[in-house]
Amino acid sequence: MGMTIIEKIIQDHTKEEVKPGKIVWMDLDIRSARDFGGPNVVKNYEKEYGDVPVADRKKTFFTFDLCVPPSSLKYADNQQICREFARGQRIEVFDVDRGISSHILMEEGLARAVSTVVGTDSHLNILGAVGSFGQGMGDVDITFAFKTGKTWFEVPQTVKVLIKGSFSSPTTAKDLTLYILKK
Numbered sequence: 001m002g003m004t005i006i007e008k009i010i011q012d013h014t015k016e017e018v019k020p021g022k023i024v025w026m027d028l029d030i031r032s033a034r035d036f037g038g039p040n041v042v043k044n045y046e047k048e049y050g051d052v053p054v055a056d057r058k059k060t061f062f063t064f065d066l067c068v069p070p071s072s073l074k075y076a077d078n079q080q081i082c083r084e085f086a087r088g089q090r091i092e093v094f095d096v097d098r099g100i101s102s103h104i105l106m107e108e109g110l111a112r113a114v115s116t117v118v119g120t121d122s123h124l125n126i127l128g129a130v131g132s133f134g135q136g137m138g139d140v141d142i143t144f145a146f147k148t149g150k151t152w153f154e155v156p157q158t159v160k161v162l163i164k165g166s167f168s169s170p171t172t173a174k175d176l177t178l179y180i181l182k183k
Contacts, residue, residue, distance in 0.1 A: 007020075007158075009116065010024060010116075010155055013026040013027045013028070013029075013116050014026045014027070019155060022155050023153070023155075024152065024153065026116055026152070027150055028118055028149055028150060028151060029117060030060075030061065030105060030110050030111060030115065030118075030119075031119060031145040031146055031149070032060070032061040032062065032063055032105065032117070032119035033082070033119060033139070034063050034064070034119065034121050035063070035065065035067055036078075037138075038062050038078070038081075038120065038139075039078040041142050041143050041146065042081050042082060044139060044143035045143050045147065046085075053089060054091065055145075055146065055150075057089055057091050060089070060146055061091060061092050061094060061110070062092075062093045062094065063093075063094045063101035063104055063121070064082075064094065064096045064098070065096075065098075065099065065100050079096070083095075094108075102121055102124050102126050102127060105117060105127065106127065106129070106132075111127045112132060113130060113131035113132065114133075116133045118135050119134075119137070120136065120139055120142050121136050123136065124136045163176065
């Protein structure tokens with residue numbers, strides 16, 4: 001069997017051999033932080049790297065969609081921390097009026113087929129809908145990605161599942177998925 005789509009995407013973003021179970025360093029097309037994890041990314045970045053520029057400001061973003069509008073002064077302050085860092089680094093901020101972070105990345109054409117995207121949003125795997133590799137990560141990992149434009153991943157094992165037939169009402173695709181995962 002040839003490479004899976006995820007193996008092909010990873011191979012396109014590394015110089016290393018790609019095979020299931022191997023850890024490889026990948027170049028990232030996009031790295032983002034939300035208003036929730038973003039302030040910690042900024043604090044970590046400033047502590048570790050000072051005012052050194054991010055790897056590529058055109059590939060680095062903040063998205064505010066979790067606390068919109070801010071529900072407390074603390075959340076408002078956290079968003080402001082991100083805005084000020086973004087201003088100093090000349091990073092684009094998709095502010096509180098722009099929408100849901102993972103959707104913004106698709107709508108703006110930033111996440112696209114065969115791109116690699118990481119961020120503090122645990123829902124970034126939805127980017128697979130456009131053929132992109134999307135992965136949520138912790139703020140320390142995203143800090144490193146902001147600085148280097150890279151991260152490491154273990155090439156995943158893949159299982160091929162063939163399904164034949166059709167559903168009987170009221171069975172849904174979700175029912176089938178949960179059944180398969182249970183096995």
